[in-house]
Amino acid sequence: GAGVSQTPSNKVTEKGKYVELRCDPISGHTALYWYRQSLGQGPEFLIYFQGTGAADDSGLPNDRFFAVRPEGSVSTLKIQRTERGDSAVYLCATSPGGRSSGRSEQFFGPGTRLTVL
Amino acid sequence: AQSVTQPDIHITVSEGASLELRCNYSYGATPYLFWYVQSPGQGLQLLLKYFSGDTLVQGIKGFEAEFKRSQSSFNLRKPSVHWSDAAEYFCAVGAGLRSNFGNEKLTFGTGTRLTIIP
Numbered sequence A: 001g002a003g004v005s006q007t008p009s010n011k012v013t014e015k016g017k018y019v020e021l022r023c024d025p026i027s028g029h030t031a032l033y034w035y036r037q038s039l040g041q042g043p044e045f046l047i048y049f050q051g052t053g054a055a056d057d058s059g060l061p062n063d064r065f066f067a068v069r070p071e072g073s074v075s076t077l078k079i080q081r082t083e084r085g086d087s088a089v090y091l092c093a094t095s096p097g098g099r100s101s102g103r104s105e106q107f108f109g110p111g112t113r114l115t116v117l
Numbered sequence B: 001a002q003s004v005t006q007p008d009i010h011i012t013v014s015e016g017a018s019l020e021l022r023c024n025y026s027y028g029a030t031p032y033l034f035w036y037v038q039s040p041g042q043g044l045q046l047l048l049k050y051f052s053g054d055t056l057v058q059g060i061k062g063f064e065a066e067f068k069r070s071q072s073s074f075n076l077r078k079p080s081v082h083w084s085d086a087a088e089y090f091c092a093v094g095a096g097l098r099s100n101f102g103n104e105k106l107t108f109g110t111g112t113r114l115t116i117i118p
Helices: none
Strands: A005-007 A010-013 A019-024 A031-037 A044-050 A053-056 A065-068 A075-079 A088-095 A112-116 B003-005 B010-014 B019-021 B024-026 B032-038 B044-050 B056-058 B064-068 B073-078 B087-096 B104-108 B112-117
Touching: A005 A088, A010 A019, A019 A088, A019 A112, A031 A075, A031 B104, A044 A065, A044 A075, A044 B104, A075 A088, B003 B087, B003 B104, B010 B019, B019 B112, B024 B073, B032 B064, B032 B073, B032 B104, B044 B056, B044 B064, B044 B073, B073 B087
Parallel strands: A010 A112, B010 B112
Antiparallel strands: A005 A019, A019 A075, A031 A044, A031 A088, A044 A053, A065 A075, A088 A112, B003 B024, B019 B073, B032 B044, B032 B087, B056 B064, B064 B073, B087 B104, B087 B112
16 A cells, blocks of 8 residues: 555554554564554653564563564564553654665654453 | 644634644654644545655645745645645654664644534
8 A cells, every 4th residue: 555554543442452453564664663642642752663672661661561563564463461551542753764865754644442341 | 752732723714715734843853744634534644745845845735835944844834724624634754664664653632623604
């Protein structure tokens, strides 16, 4: 597709369950970011990938959160033992990336709304 | 650490009136600044960005913003709003990452919700 896509668009789960959220980047974009947006707040940075590696995971709130990008394209955000406080919209963004691309904007997906009951 | 303040949680303006949304940032170096708009059920869309050069930047949908280093501000303006401008507006500052590939995580403000009245 032309833009960043995220699946599912909505996810309802029970406290303690495991969830996976998927992000399909714009073709050719090597930089990928995950953000979390709680109700009434701006997005907060979680993790950044350059290619397959996590270049900065300083925004992950705790070790229940993990993300992968094994082939440098699709990324999955994984949350273990979900808690009610994890309820939020999880946004994925991508940009062309790489040393030669210089400064560039991030293109955001529509997000996955996670509700933990 | 960088931060962004959007002091106005909610602004209401009449259609056709001018608009200014305030944004103040805190960052230890030359900032990279952005304004995004988020409509209900939609993703974040970039309105405009400032990396360097001319401090008055033009964006899409008739928006502009002015970078004022002395005031640490990057206010968004539009001379005449349309009903379709009703949305949530986010200011963001880009920060360099450890890997320094030239890509940056963004720190967002809490947003300003814009309501347009006929």
